[in-house]
Amino acid sequence: MTAMELLRERYEIQGKNFDKAGEVAGEIKVVLRDLGIDAAHLRRLVIVAFEAEMNVVMYAQRGTMTLIVTDEDINLETTDEGPGIPDIELALQEGYSTASDEMREMGFGFGMGLPNMKKNSDEFRIESNTGKGTSVFSKIRLPAHE
Amino acid sequence: MKLSEIKELLQCEVLAGEDDLSVDILQVVASDGMSEILAFAKSRELMITGLTNIQSIRTADVAGVSAVIYCRGKRPDKKVIDFAKQKKIPVLVTSMVMFDICGILFNRGLKGVS
Numbered sequence: 001m002t003a004m005e006l007l008r009e010r011y012e013i014q015g016k017n018f019d020k021a022g023e024v025a026g027e028i029k030v031v032l033r034d035l036g037i038d039a040a041h042l043r044r045l046v047i048v049a050f051e052a053e054m055n056v057v058m059y060a061q062r063g064t065m066t067l068i069v070t071d072e073d074i075n076l077e078t079t080d081e082g083p084g085i086p087d088i089e090l091a092l093q094e095g096y097s098t099a100s101d102e103m104r105e106m107g108f109g110f111g112m113g114l115p116n117m118k119k120n121s122d123e124f125r126i127e128s129n130t131g132k133g134t135s136v137f138s139k140i141r142l143p144a145h146e
Numbered sequence: 147m148k149l150s151e152i153k154e155l156l157q158c159e160v161l162a163g164e165d166d167l168s169v170d171i172l173q174v175v176a177s178d179g180m181s182e183i184l185a186f187a188k189s190r191e192l193m194i195t196g197l198t199n200i201q202s203i204r205t206a207d208v209a210g211v212s213a214v215i216y217c218r219g220k221r222p223d224k225k226v227i228d229f230a231k232q233k234k235i236p237v238l239v240t241s242m243v244m245f246d247i248c249g250i251l252f253n254r255g256l257k258g259v260s
Binding site for chain 2: 019025026029043047051107108110112119
């Protein structure tokens, strides 16, 4: 049986705009709460969304976030036009960071973002083209389907 | 420990949520790194940070912490305080440094999240 799609939303993220950084994750939180997603799963997805959004804002020119909720799972795909990640395995190590001082002054870029996203996801995948951009896929299975 | 007791212990000024400081605090997360807060907070903790930008309150909201204390006397601007009020997150500020705050709260039985 295929999963029934309950919601599909696409959000634009502006690169380098630190004032707005986090607004998309905030909107996603409201949307998921309105859908009746339980607090624990909602929290995990919003952490993934917030970290993904911050990465786009910090590193890329622009990006999009697509949220697809089915009766089985929540899927979040974040795609950006940015520098890409040359070594994904290295980028996933806690503490590894390529952040600038400006990013760290914003409270981000301590080498925890991607590991946090992976930890909160049931399925997690990064695809990246150096010089072109990065896509990050995250799936969180909903209670009846874990 | 009630947030109102913590307020007295740390000689805090309340910037948001002063009408209700009755929330009970059992654990603390303390960092200037927002991803660290997101990684360790399990919800309902007290968050201590020196980062006063809008992302500190966004992080508090996403992590589900009960209250935020800014250390070293750093004050957020009005936009940040208004956002905290909108999210119903109490915000306090103290002139104490993070090390001292953590020491005082640890001595009173509060623990970090690991």
